[in-house]
Amino acid sequence: MGFHLTPVLLCGLFFQVFGTRFRQEDFPPRIVEHPSDVIVSKGEPTTLNCKAEGRPTPTIEWYKDLERVETDKDDPRSHRMLLPSGSLFFLRIVHGRRSKPDEGSYVCVARNYLGEAMSRNASLEVACKYHMVYNNVSFFDIL
Numbered sequence: 001m002g003f004h005l006t007p008v009l010l011c012g013l014f015f016q017v018f019g020t021r022f023r024q025e026d027f028p029p030r031i032v033e034h035p036s037d038v039i040v041s042k043g044e045p046t047t048l049n050c051k052a053e054g055r056p057t058p059t060i061e062w063y064k065d066l067e068r069v070e071t072d073k074d075d076p077r078s079h080r081m082l083l084p085s086g087s088l089f090f091l092r093i094v095h096g097r098r099s100k101p102d103e104g105s106y107v108c109v110a111r112n113y114l115g116e117a118m119s120r121n122a123s124l125e126v127a128c129k130y131h132m133v134y135n136n137v138s139f140f141d142i143l
Helices: none
Strands: 014-017 020-023 027-033 038-040 046-048 051-055 059-064 080-082 088-090 104-112 115-118 122-126 129-134 137-142
Touching (some): 027 104, 038 046
Parallel strands (some): 038 122
Antiparallel strands (some): 014 020, 046 088, 059 104, 080 088, 104 115, 104 122, 129 137
């Protein structure tokens, strides 16, 4: 006669799933607010929003052009901050002739032990200054 185990699910009690402690009310992350495209001037602040639900509360990471974004949690001197909501706040947009570290395509990824969810892509573009001369008069436009 062999030993037989039958799983029983009771609300609020723990049970075993593939050797991992799992609570019945736990659920994988899902993105409830996706980031939106933004055009911002160099040196100005901006925010890319991202909110996720899940239990346990998911951790949020941001990726720009498929590479993980460094925030103040990685480097306290960073001009990018990961907000408690999961949004990515830029103290100022950095943009130069040769280096454009903030411009690109961003996604946020929410993770907990049950899985992960990825947001839609959002592009961050830096507004350009155009210099135009008409009848010897100089004009600067910011788009």
